[in-house]
Amino acid sequence: MRAAPARTEIQSLEEIETKLLLEAISLRYGYDFREYAVAPLHRSISAGMSAEGVATISAYQDRLLHDEGSMQRFLSTVGVSVTSMFREADTWRCIREEIVPMLRTFPSIRIWSVGCATGEEVYSLAIVLREEGLYEKSSIYATDMNEDALAVARVAAVPVERLRTYEHDYLRSGGQSSLATFFTSTSRIGRLRRDLLRNVTWAQHNLVTDASFNDFHLIVCTNVLIYFRPALQQRAHHLFYDSLVRSGFLSLGQRESLIFAPESSRYTHVRSGVSVFRKVR
Numbered sequence: 001m002r003a004a005p006a007r008t009e010i011q012s013l014e015e016i017e018t019k020l021l022l023e024a025i026s027l028r029y030g031y032d033f034r035e036y037a038v039a040p041l042h043r044s045i046s047a048g049m050s051a052e053g054v055a056t057i058s059a060y061q062d063r064l065l066h067d068e069g070s071m072q073r074f075l076s077t078v079g080v081s082v083t084s085m086f087r088e089a090d091t092w093r094c095i096r097e098e099i100v101p102m103l104r105t106f107p108s109i110r111i112w113s114v115g116c117a118t119g120e121e122v123y124s125l126a127i128v129l130r131e132e133g134l135y136e137k138s139s140i141y142a143t144d145m146n147e148d149a150l151a152v153a154r155v156a157a158v159p160v161e162r163l164r165t166y167e168h169d170y171l172r173s174g175g176q177s178s179l180a181t182f183f184t185s186t187s188r189i190g191r192l193r194r195d196l197l198r199n200v201t202w203a204q205h206n207l208v209t210d211a212s213f214n215d216f217h218l219i220v221c222t223n224v225l226i227y228f229r230p231a232l233q234q235r236a237h238h239l240f241y242d243s244l245v246r247s248g249f250l251s252l253g254q255r256e257s258l259i260f261a262p263e264s265s266r267y268t269h270v271r272s273g274v275s276v277f278r279k280v281r
């Protein structure tokens, strides 16, 4: 009888299967995860396999290729749609205190929320702009690669229980009233007021494959780059740099930075402790 394969042999088999899986997804659906960070990607694949009840990566590949629903479910896992309103309140405070005064000086304001998941970041942006009296001259482009997440975002309905948990961060961010002011609520669901959605455009956009937009005064991209390996972070940073007006702002998550941005010397750090940068040339 053949001896049990060595552990290293098992690992390399997994690597081969993973490479084939990612290649297959790319060929079949056009989503390219080959430059995603290895550890979270492996966690997503394992979670996807458990959810679909398949035992091997190859069997999972077969499922993903033949069942579009399973691919959509994988997208939500690999994209990690975890989000909340006024997440990283220090960053929102910085947006209010350092960026809003600059935005005030422009006749019209263009903002791109990248990887907006189910929309909570966009609702937060809309609320800040409304409170600062800037909403009417603002356009917010809210994008994500996951169309299902965007469909949820468009509805802008948040369970009242969850809204309550956002209140603390809203106030820490410098919020001036109560989140309830911006939602029309039944006993269970709060709906973002329609006037706060009027200037929001939702669109599918993939940082791996799609091109830049133009002339944004502020780009907010939080907790997306952490899932990318350096080469892909570099690509995303190119897009951001090209999409910002001169003197525009880039707001990243607190665990994200310009470390893989080829243009890092063309930004200044706006405030220590938060990852907010200003394009200076």
Ligand SMILES: C[S@@+](CC[C@H](N)C(=O)[O-])C[C@H]1O[C@@H](n2cnc3c(N)ncnc32)[C@H](O)[C@@H]1O
Pocket (backbone or CB within 6 Å): 075, 078, 079, 080, 081, 082, 083, 084, 087, 114, 115, 116, 117, 118, 121, 143, 144, 145, 146, 149, 205, 206, 207, 208, 221, 222, 223, 224, 227
């Ligand atoms: C952890 S969520 C972050 C949500 C929100 N920005 C926040 O910080 O609360 C990551 C989001 O990035 C999106 N995403 C992942 N890869 C992407 C890509 N290549 N292009 C665009 N969006 C992507 C996912 O679909 C997911 O909605």
